[in-house]
Amino acid sequence: MCVRRLRRPGMTIVLLAAALLAACSRAGETPQFHGDGWPENLSDWRLMKVEKGALVLSDGVRPYDLATPLFSDYALKLRTVTLPEGDAATYDETEAFNFPVGTIVSKTFYYPQAGAEWTGDVSYKDASLKGPTAIDGEMALDGLRLIETRLLVRRDNGWVAIPYLWDGDQKDARLARTGEIVKLTLHRPDGRAEPFNYLVPNQNQCAGCHGTNMNKRAISPIGLRARHLNKPSRFQPQVNQLADWSASGILKGAPIDSTAPRNAIWMDASASVEARARSYLDINCSHCHSNTGPADTSGLDLRPAIAFGPGAGLCKTPVAAGAGTGARAYDIVPRHPERSIFVYRMMTNEPGEMMPELGRAVSHEEGVRLIAEWIREMEGNCG
Amino acid sequence: MKRITCAALIGALALAACGKNGAGSAPSAPQKGGEEEKLLAALIDAQPGDIIELPAGRLNFDRSLSLTIDGVTIRGKGLGETILSFKGQVAGAEGLLVNANDFTIEDLAIEDTKGDALKVNGGKNIVIRRVRTEWTGGPKTSNGAYGLYPVQCDNVLLESNVAIGASDAGIYVGQSNNVIVRNNRAEKNVAGIEVENTTNADVYDNVATDNTGGILVFNMPNLKHPGRGARVYQNEVIANNRKNFGHKGTPVASIPAGAGVVVNSNDDVEIFDNDIEDNRTANVIIASVYSTDISREGMTADFDAYPEGIYVHDNRMSGGGKNPDGLDLTALKVAMFGPTGALPDVLWDGYVDAAKEVDGKTPDDKRICVDNGDAETLNADGPNKFKSPTIITDAVKCALAPLPAVTLKNGLGE
Numbered sequence: 109m110c111v112r113r114l115r116r117p118g119m120t121i122v123l124l125a126a127a128l129l130a131a132c133s134r135a136g137e138t139p140q141f142h143g144d145g146w147p148e149n150l151s152d153w154r155l156m157k158v159e160k161g162a163l164v165l166s167d168g169v170r171p172y173d174l175a176t177p178l179f180s181d182y183a184l185k186l187r188t189v190t191l192p193e194g195d196a197a198t199y200d201e202t203e204a205f206n207f208p209v210g211t212i213v214s215k216t217f218y219y220p221q222a223g224a225e226w227t228g229d230v231s232y233k234d235a236s237l238k239g240p241t242a243i244d245g246e247m248a249l250d251g252l253r254l255i256e257t258r259l260l261v262r263r264d265n266g267w268v269a270i271p272y273l274w275d276g277d278q279k280d281a282r283l284a285r286t287g288e289i290v291k292l293t294l295h296r297p298d299g300r301a302e303p304f305n306y307l308v309p310n311q312n313q314c315a316g317c318h319g320t321n322m323n324k325r326a327i328s329p330i331g332l333r334a335r336h337l338n339k340p341s342r343f344q345p346q347v348n349q350l351a352d353w354s355a356s357g358i359l360k361g362a363p364i365d366s367t368a369p370r371n372a373i374w375m376d377a378s379a380s381v382e383a384r385a386r387s388y389l390d391i392n393c394s395h396c397h398s399n400t401g402p403a404d405t406s407g408l409d410l411r412p413a414i415a416f417g418p419g420a421g422l423c424k425t426p427v428a429a430g431a432g433t434g435a436r437a438y439d440i441v442p443r444h445p446e447r448s449i450f451v452y453r454m455m456t457n458e459p460g461e462m463m464p465e466l467g468r469a470v471s472h473e474e475g476v477r478l479i480a481e482w483i484r485e486m487e488g489n490c491g
Numbered sequence: 492m493k494r495i496t497c498a499a500l501i502g503a504l505a506l507a508a509c510g511k512n513g514a515g516s517a518p519s520a521p522q523k524g525g526e527e528e529k530l531l532a533a534l535i536d537a538q539p540g541d542i543i544e545l546p547a548g549r550l551n552f553d554r555s556l557s558l559t560i561d562g563v564t565i566r567g568k569g570l571g572e573t574i575l576s577f578k579g580q581v582a583g584a585e586g587l588l589v590n591a592n593d594f595t596i597e598d599l600a601i602e603d604t605k606g607d608a609l610k611v612n613g614g615k616n617i618v619i620r621r622v623r624t625e626w627t628g629g630p631k632t633s634n635g636a637y638g639l640y641p642v643q644c645d646n647v648l649l650e651s652n653v654a655i656g657a658s659d660a661g662i663y664v665g666q667s668n669n670v671i672v673r674n675n676r677a678e679k680n681v682a683g684i685e686v687e688n689t690t691n692a693d694v695y696d697n698v699a700t701d702n703t704g705g706i707l708v709f710n711m712p713n714l715k716h717p718g719r720g721a722r723v724y725q726n727e728v729i730a731n732n733r734k735n736f737g738h739k740g741t742p743v744a745s746i747p748a749g750a751g752v753v754v755n756s757n758d759d760v761e762i763f764d765n766d767i768e769d770n771r772t773a774n775v776i777i778a779s780v781y782s783t784d785i786s787r788e789g790m791t792a793d794f795d796a797y798p799e800g801i802y803v804h805d806n807r808m809s810g811g812g813k814n815p816d817g818l819d820l821t822a823l824k825v826a827m828f829g830p831t832g833a834l835p836d837v838l839w840d841g842y843v844d845a846a847k848e849v850d851g852k853t854p855d856d857k858r859i860c861v862d863n864g865d866a867e868t869l870n871a872d873g874p875n876k877f878k879s880p881t882i883i884t885d886a887v888k889c890a891l892a893p894l895p896a897v898t899l900k901n902g903l904g905e
Contacts (some may be wrong), residue, residue: 286531289554289582307582311535312557315590319559322590322613322643399715402590402612405642405666407713418713423789426740427711430606430636430659433740437784449740459555460606460635465584466555490786 137166150272150281163247171242174336176374176387179472182232183217184239199361204329211262221253231295235474269314285311304469321400335369385482423490432461442486547572555583561592567599570623577604607637617647626656630679634658648904660685666716681737688718693897704750705731710757712794719758730769745783747772747816759800773838774811782840797844799857802891808836835867860889
């Protein structure tokens with residue numbers, strides 16, 4: 109099944125057919141779903157392969173991206189979703205869409221390599237977290253280093269998470285159920301070099317974020333929600349990503365007008381600081397900090413539907429932050445980011461103090477700046 | 492069907508010292524195929540009913556462990572013999588994070604975690620016994636916050652554990668229901684044993700000594716599970732005079748050193764038959780969150796900030812209140828009892844919920860009652876910044892109905 113839609117309607121039938129054939133046989137591969145067990149190699153799933161210096165996606169492997177992505181130590185991410193042929197996901201307004209058994213979601217973490225040889229040095233060019241991605245089903249790999257690919261696989265009795273770590277020779281990725289610590293050095297645009305421990309979570313730790321409902325104790329995708337996907341597609345110019353999915357037949361029940369929820373893009377200066385900050389906190393925090401997630405014990409709920417108040421951090425006393433308070437009294441003190449626990453926990457890199465608890469080792473300075481700006485503009489005081 | 496998995500080999504332990512981390516340095520990173528990797532794998536592959544047995548010796552971890560499978564037991568050879576050390580921890584907030592039901596952990600130690608040592612989140616039927624949590628560099632603010640931390644759990648037994656050096660609470664039960672905490676020892680923590688936003692807890696036969704506060708029963712705002720119903724009895728709460736080394740901003744940071752048993756904003760707490768001695772601020776403190784730094788802006792309107800139905804009786808209390816922590820309480824003591832005097836055994840901050848009064852009096856079942864021989868009770872007059880503190884021993888001599896005993900369900904602890 110060919111993923112791409114025709115983009116040049118004026119061409120002749122012959123050329124159309126040729127274009128179709130060319131696109132569909134680009135990888136020639138069909139993804140292989142595994143309903144049980146832990147395949148040893150990423151290639152066992154036939155989602156993608158490394159060919160002539162590029163990562164080539166197989167047929168039916170659809171790349172997507174999010175309005176505001178999760179911060180993971182400045183790693184860039186290639187996200188794909190693959191549904192069984194002819195099948196579709198069901199739209200949901202607030203939760204992850206309902207995907208059919210046989211769906212494979214993948215997320216490949218990669219970095220621009222600093223230097224010609226691989227020495228563990230990685231860099232990021234700007235704060236946007238937008239890097240090269242798989243346009244036309246292919247991503248050129250020169251100058252890039254693949255670190256890991258995480259799969260979320262929809263089996264009969266729910267989703268399972270399977271981590272894969274890319275080999276040193278960058279040809280395939282191997283099963284890594286117990287995770288890994290990869291020692292890297294981050295080079296920031298201003299020249300600073302910061303060694304850090306990049307964590308590939310172990311299979312149990314996946315539930316630490318993806319177990320978004322402690323009552324149900326199942327894992328589920330996080331980014332595949334309307335408000336994160338509702339944006340211009342990076343893969344189909346001038347097309348809304350949700351509309352593209354609906355038109356392709358892989359999503360049923362999405363509203364045909366623009367009433368689907370939409371999160372602000374965190375670096376979009378035309379959106380309000382508050383919208384951008386809430387969007388940032390949503391994707392980075394609300395999978396745990398909700399009324400059902402692993403941090404529902406904290407009483408701090410950062411879902412976008414929650415009106416701003418003590419339950420969302422305003423003048424809120426921490427419950428179990430421990431060292432994470434940074435000797436500060438409240439989660440958010442209006443006008444005073446330097447007195448707000450939010451900002452402390454985003455800035456610190458100490459395990460046990462930092463937030464998120466798992467998933468980063470360096471601080472997202474640009475994200476901190478956004479939250480600090482939002483707090484500085486607030487009114488009122490904590491009395 | 493029970494499967495027994497030996498997650499470590501004695502031989503592997505012997506080889507650990509000459510592993511690939513280089514000669515001479517104490518290895519803290521787990522090696523591929525080493526004993527730590529085996530435990531990681533055992534936790535991931537666990538099946539309900541498994542018993543993961545650990546040998547004597549030290550296992551070193553650089554990142555947190557987690558378990559998500561129901562019905563698993565982790566068992567070592569003793570809390571002095573099997574040591575999970577997180578001294579080199581670089582990732583993850585806890586030592587071991589468990590999101591599972593029917594979980595038992597016993598006979599091992601967890602040392603030097605960056606954050607909490609053992610956290611059990613949202614589990615039913617949890618047994619934690621003969622586990623030691625310790626920060627081996629001594630009590631420090633940089634230590635992790637909690638030693639043993641069941642939260643949002645139901646039907647919990649913590650017995651015969653040892654908790655040392657936590658910068659918040661050594662043994663902490665949060666937002667849980669139906670809990671027994673017995674025969675444990677908590678020392679050199681900020682809070683020795685704390686029960687917070689929990690319903691139906693029996694805390695008995697424990698020793699809490701050399702903490703900042705010995706045994707705490709607290710209620711915090713903005714949590715969906717309000718606490719009530721705790722019996723604190725037959726404990727030894729002795730000389731908890733350690734300077735508060737907690738993190739500013741946390742609830743325990745407001746505990747004065749020398750606090751024996753502290754009730755904060757919780758209801759229906761019965762404190763009886765304990766030995767409570769030599770706690771330099773007061774042997775028993777009954778307070779409201781209004782006495783702490785909690786912002787009123789940061790509280791939801793439905794939070795009940797007042798301790799109600801508190802019954803203190805038949806304890807053996809002596810030697811407390813001689814050197815209170817903090818200028819306000821010291822000034823109060825000197826003014827009322829002289830420089831060589833002491834604050835009374837029971838100290839109440841004086842916050843009362845006028846909204847619940849009927850004909851100008853607190854309803855009987857919401858009263859604070861102290862029926863404890865010649866122990867005196869002081870109303871510190873906190874609402875008026877300690878302007879008119881008064882001895883109210885006679886006014887609080889009353890009795891409340893004893894609370895029912897907690898019964899663990901599902902055969903726990905038998």
